[in-house]
Amino acid sequence: MAGFRPPHDAGSSRRDFLRNGSYSIALVCTFGTTESLKGPSVQTSAKLQTSAARRAQFSSPFTPFARDLPIAPELAPVSGKNGVDVYDVDIKEGLAEILPGFETPIYGYEGVYPGPTIRARKGRPAIVRQHNQLTFDSNVHLHGGYVPAAHDGHPMDVIAPGASFDYTYPNEQDAAFLWYHDHAHGRTARTLYYGLVGTYLLHDEREEELELPQGEYDVPLVLADHAFNKDGSFRYAENVDLGFRGDTMLVNGAVSPRMAVQRRIYRLRFLNASNARSYELRLGNSRQMLQIASDGGLLEAPVARSSFPLHPAERIEVLIDFRSFKPGSEIVLQNVAADAGTTKSVMRFDVVDGGGAEEARMPRGRMRTLEKLPAPNATHRWDLSLLTQGGVQWQIANRGFDPNRIDVSTRLGTSELWQWHNPSNRVHPMHLHGMLYRVVERSSGVVHPGERGWKDTVGVLPGEDVTVQPWFVPYEGRYVFHCHSLEHGDKAMMLQLEVTK
Structure with a gap:
């Protein structure tokens, strides 16, 4: 792992990073007392320097729902010749605006966290050219993708510092919520924690036939728990048994954000990008959501449920119909898992006017027919x-x-x-x-x-x-x-x- 700068408190005891005390709606983010972890460099920008006043101001817990939900930028292809979309991505250090008044050093695709969203289409291949500008080996795994072995991001197939690799994705599978992340063996816990995560949305004609929400009403949500040092950098400590557990809930890189929603149907795509934390997600007053998809795409039929578990790396897609709520309504999404602690408040939906005539619909019957599997031979x-x-x-x-x-x-x-x-x-x-x-x-x-x-x-x-x-x-x-x-x-x-x- 030459060149990779691990945290110098790696191996600390569980209590140094677990913050699973009794729940308080104000207790969402706490600062550690240790120095900044030596993950991404903290010397990348003079803007990172913070005054003593700022540090004092944000040494107390943060309040949830104080920031609007960020939406990851969509990556545009640099070429579309011969029916193949080519994307160009730099894997590099960057700064993320996560905490008010601070810029958090990260590793990021295009230097952002989460990485940019790639929207692809079934039957149209993509080439994603990844340039490793970090000081250690990296690679990229398209999680959930039907990908040839040489392009899967096997943990031993790495991109050396300064080198590049063209990942070819045939996109010959049904529409699904995929995601991409680093998979170099032995360091994924750190590189994913420090930001090497992005979403890859594969679309097809069946989605259009079902008239599911599109555009701004189709929203990927990347969930991850983190902890912070006093300078705003991520705090990480390795725990091989339990896995890392943070005290702060991030959605798309913001602390328990709020999302303004129109009185429309929304397609919400949930990804658990946490190192080890599992969630049980539930809307306030146990309001129903309509699950339409899991990791590999659409279910055969939609499933109404008031809560659902989400383990690391799993994806679940739900539709929520906000037309039944009055403007000004606030609907909180909570993590009700037994060990939620200070990660209980996930995000809030704030209903506003606008949106015009509804173009999407809530599916009621069969959405697809799942392929019949051959009889198992072992x-x-x-x-x-x-x-x-x-x-x-x-x-x-x-x-x-x-x-x-x-x-x-x-x-x-x-x-x-x-x-x-x-x-x-x-x-x-x-x-x-x-x-x-x-x-x-x-x-x-x-x-x-x-x-x-x-x-x-x-x-x-x-x-x-x-x-x-x-x-x-x-x-x-x-x-x-x-x-x-x-x-x-x-x-x-x-x-x-x-x-x-």
């Missing part, structure tokens, strides 16, 4: 465990990651049954690269209709067995599957899959 049981003898290592089936070993081989076009067995006391969001699966069974109860569609990540709860059926299409090659609690993945909770013809 079964695997993957035990998820923590090894503490001779060092700490999270393992799958009593093995840690070895880039020179293939842990399971399968044939292109087939399917299998994989059972994740979790005897540990931590949630493990298990992610498979390059392909999708269906959740077949949960030992804790019936599989919820909201996760019966295509998935690439599933939260396996403590003491639970979860059986999934992956479909090994559309590409052959070497891929990985791993826990997306980032500290777990960095500490070897990852195996390799090879798909052959």
Whole structure:
């Protein structure tokens, strides 16, 4: 990891960064007493220098809903010749306006956090040319994408400092909420925490036929918990067991923001980009939301629900009809998970006049027909465990990651049954690269209709067995599957899959 500047309080005790005390609506953000972490450089701009008055002003807790929701910029292609959209992205240090009066140093795609949104279309390939301007190796994984193995962002396939790589994305899959992030092995917990996250929205004709909300009414929401030092920089401390837990809720890089919504139907796309925190999201007064999609795209039919879990790396898309609310109404979205603590207030929707005639509609019947999977031709049981003898290592089936070993081989076009067995006391969001699966069974109860569609990540709860059926299409090659609690993945909770013809 030469060149990467890790936090100098890495390895501190849990109490140094966990802030899960009793909930108070004012207690959203606290400052640490340690010096700024040596992640992104704090010397990138003179504007970063803050006066003693500013520091004193913001040494107390922040109030939620004080800032408007930022919307990530959309990245425009630099070329569209021959039916291929080409994008150009610099991976570099930047400054983010997260806290009032401060600029937080980050690593960012185009130097922003979250990174710019890429809107792609099914059947139209894209090339994303990534230039690594950082001082350490990086790479990019299109999470949830059907991507050839050489372009998947395998943890060992990295872009050296000063080098570039053209990631080719065929976009030959149904519309879905994908996202892209760094995946260089051993440091993803830090690089994602410091900002290397962006959204990739893949569209198709079926969405248009369903008349789902578009444009400004189709909003990606990147959720992540953070903590801060007194100079406004991110504070990070590694915890290999629990994973990092912050005391501050960020949505699209703003502390518990407010979002002005017209009396229209909105499509809200939720991504859990946290290192390790799981959420249970619920609207005030348990108002209903209509879930229309999960990781791999549209469900067969919409599902009405008043709350939903969201584990690290999972995506859920919901429609909310604000036409039934009067102007001036304020609807709070809360995290009601048992360990929410000061991350309880997620964001607030402020209903305003305007919007004109509604062009979208709430789907009521079948939205799509899911492909029929071939009968499984093999079964695997993957035990998820923590090894503490001779060092700490999270393992799958009593093995840690070895880039020179293939842990399971399968044939292109087939399917299998994989059972994740979790005897540990931590949630493990298990992610498979390059392909999708269906959740077949949960030992804790019936599989919820909201996760019966295509998935690439599933939260396996403590003491639970979860059986999934992956479909090994559309590409052959070497891929990985791993826990997306980032500290777990960095500490070897990852195996390799090879798909052959």
